[in-house]
Amino acid sequence: MKRFTNKLARIICIAVLASLLGTGILGAQEMPELVEKDGRWALMVDGAPFLMLGGQSGNSSTWPAMMPGVWATIEGMGANTLEIPIYWEQVEPEPGRFDFSSIQMLLDGARQHDKRLVILWFATWKNGSNHYMPEWMKKDPKKYPNVTARDGRAIDSPSPHCEAAMKADARAFAEVMKYLRDADPQHTVVMVQVQNEPGSWNSVRDFSSEAERLFRRPVPEALLNEKTLGELGVAVDSRGTWAEVFGERADEYFHAWSVASYIEYVAAAGKAVNPLPMMVNAALRDPLTNPPATHYESGGPTDNVIPVWKVAAPSIDLLSPDIYLSGHAAVLKVLELYARPDNALMVPEASASNSLYLYEVIKNGIGFAPFGVDRAGYMPEDFDTQLCRDYKLLAPLARELARWSFEGKIHSAVEPEDHSDTTIDLGGWEARLTFGPPRRGTPPEGAARPVTGKAMIVKLGDDEFLVTGTDVRFTFAPKGKNEGRPWQYLKVKEGRYENGEFRMTRVLNGDETDWGGPHIGNRPSLLHITLTPR
Ligand code: DGJ
Numbered sequence: 001m002k003r004f005t006n007k008l009a010r011i012i013c014i015a016v017l018a019s020l021l022g023t024g025i026l027g028a029q030e031m032p033e034l035v036e037k038d039g040r041w042a043l044m045v046d047g048a049p050f051l052m053l054g055g056q057s058g059n060s061s062t063w064p065a066m067m068p069g070v071w072a073t074i075e076g077m078g079a080n081t082l083e084i085p086i087y088w089e090q091v092e093p094e095p096g097r098f099d100f101s102s103i104q105m106l107l108d109g110a111r112q113h114d115k116r117l118v119i120l121w122f123a124t125w126k127n128g129s130n131h132y133m134p135e136w137m138k139k140d141p142k143k144y145p146n147v148t149a150r151d152g153r154a155i156d157s158p159s160p161h162c163e164a165a166m167k168a169d170a171r172a173f174a175e176v177m178k179y180l181r182d183a184d185p186q187h188t189v190v191m192v193q194v195q196n197e198p199g200s201w202n203s204v205r206d207f208s209s210e211a212e213r214l215f216r217r218p219v220p221e222a223l224l225n226e227k228t229l230g231e232l233g234v235a236v237d238s239r240g241t242w243a244e245v246f247g248e249r250a251d252e253y254f255h256a257w258s259v260a261s262y263i264e265y266v267a268a269a270g271k272a273v274n275p276l277p278m279m280v281n282a283a284l285r286d287p288l289t290n291p292p293a294t295h296y297e298s299g300g301p302t303d304n305v306i307p308v309w310k311v312a313a314p315s316i317d318l319l320s321p322d323i324y325l326s327g328h329a330a331v332l333k334v335l336e337l338y339a340r341p342d343n344a345l346m347v348p349e350a351s352a353s354n355s356l357y358l359y360e361v362i363k364n365g366i367g368f369a370p371f372g373v374d375r376a377g378y379m380p381e382d383f384d385t386q387l388c389r390d391y392k393l394l395a396p397l398a399r400e401l402a403r404w405s406f407e408g409k410i411h412s413a414v415e416p417e418d419h420s421d422t423t424i425d426l427g428g429w430e431a432r433l434t435f436g437p438p439r440r441g442t443p444p445e446g447a448a449r450p451v452t453g454k455a456m457i458v459k460l461g462d463d464e465f466l467v468t469g470t471d472v473r474f475t476f477a478p479k480g481k482n483e484g485r486p487w488q489y490l491k492v493k494e495g496r497y498e499n500g501e502f503r504m505t506r507v508l509n510g511d512e513t514d515w516g517g518p519h520i521g522n523r524p525s526l527l528h529i530t531l532t533p534r
Contacts, residue, residue: 028185034277034317034344034366035406041344042406043277043366045116045190049402052190052367053391054081054118056349058375059126062086062102066374071113073374076383078392081116082106083348083369085196088123089134092172100179110188118191118279118348118369121176124169124262125198127283128297130158137165144168148211149203157200160258160299161210170269177270192276193348194267194316197283198259199300204293205255215254219245222311223257231307249304252293256305260312267315277317280309281348284321287333303337310342322349322371323357328417331357339364352378355387359412359456359469362394362401386452386470386522393468393524397497404458415453415471424455428462428480429531431455434473438519452522463490466502467527468520474529475517482533490530492518502528 030047042049055077057070062084074082086102093099103119110117122132130138130146137144144165146154158165173194180189205211219242223229226236232253234245242250267278285296287303296302301309301319309319321334331354339345345365350357352370361368370387372378379385394401404410413422415435424431435453455469467474478487492508508518508527518527 029187031275032187032190032277036341036344037406038408039341040364040406040408041366042402043190043344043346045187048399049406050116050190050366051362051398051402051405052081052116052118052346052369053079053395053398054083054348054367054369055079055373056083056120056369056371057085058372059085059122061374062106064105067105067109070374071109071115073379074115075113076379077373077388078383078395079115079369079373080395080398081118081190081367081369082110083118083120083193085120085122086176088121088132088169088172091176092134094134095136095168098172098175098179100176100183103176103179104183107184107188111186117189118193118367119180119189120193120196121173122196123173123194123266124158124165125195125259127197128157128199128201128300130156133158133165137168145208147200147203147206148208150207152207155200155202157203159206159208159211160255160262161206161208161214166262166265170266173266174269174273177274177276180276181274187276189276191279192270193279193281193320194263194270195280197281197297197300197322198263199283199297200255201297204251204298206258211254211258214258215242215250217241220257223308228307228311232304252298253305253308255293255299256301256308257312259299260301260309260316264313264315267313271315278315279318279320279346279348280313280316281320281322284323284325284334286325287330287337303334306337306340306343318344318346320346320348323347323354324349324351326351326353328414332360332414335360335364352385352387355385355390356414356451356454358387358390359410359454360414362405362456363410363412364405366402366405389522390470390524393496393526397526400497400500401458409459410456411459412456413454415451417451419449419451419453424457425479426457426459426465426476428478428482429465430477430479431457431465432475432477432517433469434475434516435471437471438521463531465529465531467518467529468524470520470522470524473517473519474527476529476531478533486534487531488534489513490532491528493528494525495528496526502526504528 032045035042061070126132145159147157147159149155229236238245242254246253282301283297285302321338346367349371411424422433433455453471455472458466478485493504494506495504
């Protein structure tokens with residue numbers, strides 16, 4: 001009898017477990033979400049801050065034949081997150097008939113490789129064009145028109161004033177989000193990008209008859225508040241039509257409003273069934289010269305129209321810069337412009353050379369990903385690039401870094417373009433940084449070397465720091481009440497992170513600290529440093 005009851009209890013248990021698993025209740029994790037505190041942001045995943053050390057695939061990689069290479073790359077890089085597109089043309093090959101096999105393939109692969117996903121919804125806009133719209137839409141340009149340029153010609157960019165396309169996109173996106181809700185209770189997918197670099201090249205806005213009608217109407221009430229008008233650089237009591245309120249910037253602000261409003265409609269439809277964090281990426285404009293919109297993709301979330309997007313698209317949690325421009329002044333300005341109290345900083349695409357700014361992103365942001373990492377020839381076979389070395393060192397402490405970033409404890413610097421020394425203010429201490437590979441003898445006069453140096457310092461306590469970098473030497477000096485006093489290292493430990501704890505591999509002393517402070521070369525290491533004034 002006892003054996004029978006035990007067996008019965010086991011069967012009941014298994015049945016309950018199976019039904020819980022089936023409904024997704026068991027295994028369901030907390031919903032990823034963006035949390036703001038004192039103007040800083042964390043992406044919460046499984047209830048704790050998460051740092052995306054990511055890589056974005058090429059555009060045409062979401063196919064069974066390509067995925068083994070994609071996963072091998074993500075593994076080889078030491079990344080924890082894959083950003084990868086899904087294609088509207090493939091998801092809805094006929095109106096109302098949906099095929100989610102590509103999504104399931106991504107979920108299966110990510111779980112097998114223990115990685116997270118950011119899914120990119122290539123739909124109405126991909127780099128300003130409609131190339132990922134399903135064929136049945138492409139064949140019907142009357143119903144799904146492109147933008148009309150000022151001279152009356154249609155350009156290669158979908159009109160944001162096409163209600164039929166907007167509704168079709170929203171319906172498909174909602175189906176995608178519903179599928180994810182049911183197939184991904186454990187939130188392998190931590191964020192969804194809605195469209196890709198939306199906006200229009202070659203026309204500042206749509207000049208179709210519908211667009212003209214709207215352009216002549218008063219600016220929507222929602223934009224007419226002190227904060228938004230102030231940020232857009234016009235008098236806070238301005239009222240009237242777009243041209244009256246915004247003058248020479250009216251065309252591009254109108255287009256940004258139109259594109260953002262369309263995407264809001266799509267995102268809101270998805271969010272209603274599955275409220276994952278949602279993002280829109282920007283093809284940037286030069287952040288330093290305020291160029292006219294004819295010089296960049298108009299309508300997307302470029303830095304000057306972030307305030308328009310924030311009002312028009314509240315379902316979009318963050319606007320993110322794709323950083324292909326170069327030079328410290330421009331890149332650092334972009335990072336500053338997108339890290340806002342109302343916008344979490346994330347870099348969803350970057351050129352390989354912009355990996356130099358990894359620490360600058362970690363300091364104030366939630367994630368970084370170079371673009372096209374699986375493309376032929378991008379990665380060396382041994383994955384021995386600077387970024388891969390950085391990722392491998394940092395991945396075991398990604399959770400800690402995300403928390404420290406959220407708490408404002410991270411400081412960083414990138415080697416100045418003239419290779420000069422830099423200081424970082426750490427409160428009671430100043431870090432003094434000298435850049436370059438370890439010096440053996442005097443370099444030949446005038447020898448040019450590339451900028452490779454960078455440093456990151458986490459302030460763990462008043463006199464306690466976790467430090468890493470590339471081609472950088474660290475030394476310190478007391479500040480504040482101890483300024484000018486002699487000081488010394490109490491201990492410099494080299495080590496790595498394991499299960500949330502620093503594990504020492506050796507103590508650096510003697511030659512490793514006495515000749516101007518510890519130096520880290522192009523194989524980044526992690527140093528735990530304690531200092532004391534004397
Ligand atoms: C930016 C786009 O967002 C990507 O999808 C890709 O097309 C790259 N440009 C190409 O460099």
